Amino acid sequence: VPPTFEQLLGDVKALADSGLYPEASKYAAELLASPDRTPAESRRLYAELARVIFLHEEGNAVHGKGNCERIIINTNMSLGEGESFDAATHRMRALAFEWLQRPASALAEYQQAVEKGIADRWEISKRILEIRRATEGISAKELHAVFDEFLAGQGVSQELQFWAALEKVDLFGREGDHATTERFLSANAARFRDSAFAGQFDYLQALAWYHLGRKEDAERLLRSVRDRLSWAEPTYICAGWLLGRILQEQESPQFALSFYEDVLDKAPPGPYRTAAILGRAETLAALERFDESVESYLEAIQKTMDRPYGSVIDVQQIRESATAWYRDLASRGRLAEAVPYLREAARLVPPADTERQASYAEWQADLAMKLGESLLADEQGTDAATGQGAKAKEYLQEAGREYLRLARLASLNEARSSRAIWRAADAFDRAGDLRQAAAVLDRFVADRPTSNRVPEALRRLGQMYQAVGDYDRAIERYQESLAQFSGTPAAVSSIVPLADCLTEKGDLETAEQALLRLVAHKSDESLRSVMPEAREYREALFRLGDLYIRTKKYEEAIARFQEALDRYPNDPRSSRAMFMLAESHRVSADRLYSDYLDPKNVPHKDRLRATYIERLKKARQLYDGLIERFRLREASSLGELERTYIKLSHFYRADVVHDLARVSDPSDLMPFIDSLELYDRAAWLYQEDPMAMSAYIQMINCYIRLGKIDKARMTLQRARWALKGVPDESFDKYSPDEDRQYWTAYLDWLEKTPTFSLALAGSD
Template identity: 25%
Template sequence: MALRPSRLVWRSIVSDAKPTTPDKSSPEAIAAPGVRTRIANQLNWSGGSRLRKIILGSLTAIGLAGLFAFWSYLGHVTVVDVPVVTLDVAWQALDQRKFEEARNVISEIQRNPSGLTDFGSYLYILGAVKSYQADKEWSDDRKRATHLIAARYLQKARELGVPEQREGELIYLLGQSLVYGNQPQEGIAILQESLQTLSDPPVQLRRLLTEAYLNLPNPKLAKALEQNRYLVSDESLSDSERDDALLTHSQILLQLGKLEEATTFINSLDNNKVYQAAKDTLLGRLALAQARTAKPNSAERTALVDSALKDFREALRQDTLHGRVRRQAMVFIGECYELKNDYPAAIAEYDNIGNSFGDTSESIVATLSKARLLQQTGRPDKALVAYRSVLESVGEPVTYVNPLLPFAQLRKMLLQAHSRFVEDRNFEQAMALVEHFASLFDPTTVTELRGITHVAWGEANLEEASKAQRRHSTESLQTEGRYHFRSAGRAFQTLAEMRFATVQFTDDLWAAAENYYRGHSYTQTALVLDEYLHHEARTRRALALLRYGQSQLAVGKMKEAVAALEECIEMHPRDASVYAARVACAQAFLALDQPEKAEALLVSNITGDTLRPESPEWRESLFLLGTHLHESGEYAESIKVLEEAVARYPTAPQALLARYTIARSFHSAAEQPAKKARLAKTENERQKNRKIRDHNLESALENYQDVQRRITLGGHADESLMTKALLRNCYMMQGSVLFQLRRYEDARKAYANISTLYQHEPFVLESFVHIANCWHRLNQPLNARQTIAQAKLVLERLPGTVNFKESTNFSRQQWELLLDEMAQW
């Protein structure tokens, strides 16, 4: 049996639970003994057996469950009794301008997707709320962004449809959001539609259209004036609204250059203190516009500029709010200083505006003007910094709105700045400016400007190279110039890829090929021209085939060159490119060891009726034909052709080498009569051939000396590797000719010049050998041995890294053996 507590124990527990000092007069104190007694009795009863405990626990659980069910029922009844939100409630809130309540109602409706039916109305309400909220934003950027969000809602609402009585308001709000979201072109289209549907358009619609036309990238001033004219003539406007319209009208007339009409409207403004600063600014702008039309440096211009300055300074005094009117007046003060040619004062004024007013519209205009003046006054680095500041302040085009500087005008001024940098040959600044254009210009424009800059840079380098006095400077400038042409080629090739589907595609390919060719990147030239010829069937085809053939010729692909050049010659016989194609094709045939075909092409150029001697192709054909005849062993013909060439073109780049070739032809022509003289069986025959030999040798000597004098007296001895080689060879060949003429002392002196001038080059060893031979012929063996000893000393001093076979026929070891053997003679 279960134990249960005695009554004494329960009494003790109950008594311990009682308050120590009860207030017997209170209701709780009176009722407490009964409740406690009942609880005690229940507990005492349930403790009597296990069954009783189960019964009491079950009754308690049932009671709690009932209580929970009761409260759930009450909660359900309460929820059901809440008024149901509907679209009408949202419309009512919107009409009462309770925008937050309207948005909350739509949000509540959206929680029950099954009940959504009129999607257009929901989106319209959300768009309208956003449009109204945009006006409360604290910054212009946030206002534009919010208006764009509203425009998206409203556009979708229009597509889905709204109640007919709401359509007019929808169109107006959509147009307003697009205009204030910096999409004026789209906004104008919507507002014009609204204008056509309304018989009596509201004032707000006219004002909004005026603002939209003024905010276009290329403002439509005439249309803005037309819309604003309705506002000016509307008698229902308040005084402040009318003054606003008159101010706008005057500004538009000033921009249109209608100064007399602008004067009339400015004078019609009331002397209202609120608008006095704006009126003074307009009067200053009027005087400034008149000053621009006056004669430079005239008394009239000076007076007008002073009048404008006075008005702008008065505007500064009147504008106690230090707002937009003040900023604009400061910008125009800077322009006044420009007209007075006081550029330092103008720059200082513009700099003050930029430092004081952050990224405002007026600050952008002032910084851009400062950059322009810095560029004009020869400070390109500072100008570039200012231009960069402008570009950073402008940011994205979609957010740009500036009544003083429309977007199209901004782009135009930046392009003019780039052109000015290029014209002044400030190519580094021009290229740096182009690299910052990406935010305002499309990629094709940026790439094209990059290519144009590289082309101008390369041409400037080549022009400087042609005027340079030192060979190192010339070669360095030429190398840099070719680099820029190759960079231009890459830019135009990229541009062609961007404009593949446009009519400019083949023009871009051609520009890329031409610049690759000028940059001596012949492989790339051929690749681009191959694509050009694939896409272009008519324009520049002959010239493209010529360039393709010349490029293949430059990289040693003679057969491909011949194929392209022959196509040019055969398929375009009347094109001017055919003459240069003949020259290039002749060079390819010579490389392929087909001299007859080469000679035929060159003769065609020289003897044809269409090409004149003044043309570069005729000149190149003549020089190339003379060189070919020399290499073919036809020395007499070579001399005849080359003498005509140097007589016609004494200053041509090929003339110096042609004169040397003439000397070599005379020198080589002496070999045959010398051989005949040795083999002659009669004295008459021997003397005859010796006379011919000596005549040729004397002519050769004369021409060698002529080339030497032209190089040394002309100051070109260190110009190029070819010139240096020609001078060295002239000294050597003079010694050789004199030796053959048996003028050994003169020959020794000629060789001695080489040993003196070229002591640190391997070929000087040959001059020592020839000098030793001259001493032997003069029967002075001691001097010959001393010369060989001197040659051995020179050989020892030459660095071990020198490659002897580049300029001589022997290696270092072979020279050592030869000199050792000659020392024993």
């Protein structure tokens, strides 16, 4: 005989009652799939399936969203037309809605359960109150009225009456109504003292004294309560938590921690256990065990979110506690330790509370910015890399993200939002994330074209694009700033970097014109207020000198470098400017000599000769001055480039003295005598440098011109010996064609040249 439906349904219930929930669920689903199932039978199976899933979820600490939704769906499917749920089903649905974090729906189901005569109506009423307190906010007057109902109600258990009394005492204490507390305790003393809850009444008295500020009295009474009670009793746990609280407020964190740890060791999951976890987090922070403290905060947050109703603490209290530790640590300069506290506090701010969200975003951004900049400063202040640069970048990028979030949250406050975007760009810029910083500023310019920050934004955009080598976009932004905001400090500051970008692009003529706007501006231009004292004027002057060197406009370079030295003798670049000015005189003299030899310039030969001599003498003077300037400094303070300037000055000053012979009377041998001494000194100072070979060649020529053949021969031999002393690696700095073999062959050739060989033969 086939089993009846009642037997089949009984089998499902038996499996569920045995804890075989997956099997029961699967069997119920198979029965539902049968084509012979009647609508009434299906509804009963849906109801049982909901019960099976509920029993499974009721035993879980973490509830599956899908299962909770199936409880609701299956109970809905279990109703026929005109039917309604019984009280127990309403309670089951209420819990499912709680697990789904839908408190309004849970409240409605609980209220239906009470109205339909649920057996434990007072427990359900307590739950309704806990949910309302957590989600709606109830006035103290209404709370007292509800608690009074529990104290006076028929059939209310002693445990629930004590809970109501405990809540009233705590509420009176928070209100500061201590006189009413004492009257309430006196009126209810008989209710508890003559019962199994006598110890609990002493706890109420201790709680009242705690709120009154009689903490030492409360501590003594609480210790007495714990001595009289078993650790398994709930009041033993409450007393342990409150003792921890009192000792914590008396700044005895180590003793407070011992009580919190005792509570955690003995208490089952519940409100006081969660409160003790928070107490542990706070006392660990006071003991500067920050990593453990943060872990406890995370645990307290998770427990409170898992059980948001009926708790001694709520997420707002946790947020305020973590925020207080952030402020305390930040005020003491413990920025890194403050970070996790602020992060955890920030994520507890309700999403709808945009003003508080904005405040926390700003605090997080400011803290991350300070940390990042501090780490960057530490990194830059050490000779060796400390590895803090990567961490600094992380903090600065976090700051940028939080400032952008602040800008969105404060969108109705234009000034605050604009400042936040600006700070975001600063943060990304400091992090070296120039593309992101540029994207932020580009959006700023597009969204706020009338802001007084736009000129500076355009200048910074130009700098950022320039830094990443995007010269076209950099030029576009600099030119936009100059076109729209000419004369503003930001536009003036854009001119030199604009010229740099144009130079990189090879547009040297436009670069020159840009720089001339600063140092040779017309009287009617908006830049006429830029005086030589301005940084931009100074930068433009040095840049023009370099530009003229690059374009071989040496006369213009002489003028600009001379002006730069006259105006800014103490500028860090003055040594380089001095060298380049000497170079401009030397190279331009070579050009003048070419003009001097040109037959077309015969009418101007005297002027050309005089200018040629003047340029060479000025170059000599500048090289001498540069050598003397560096001689007065400690050798260890000289950089590689400065050492190069000194070396070249020694060789080039000998060259310019030697070149005076080109236009001197043939009988005037002083250029050879003077340059011979200078070449000899240069060769001696830099005997391990291949450049010394050129000096030796010039010395040989000078001796031949002076008729000192023996000296020429000796110098040739000196050159050969000197060549042997030049290290191989020294040749790597020069053209690969001028290696040791090259100079050896050159000296051999020189010795065999007719002029040199005849002179040597004649001397024999």
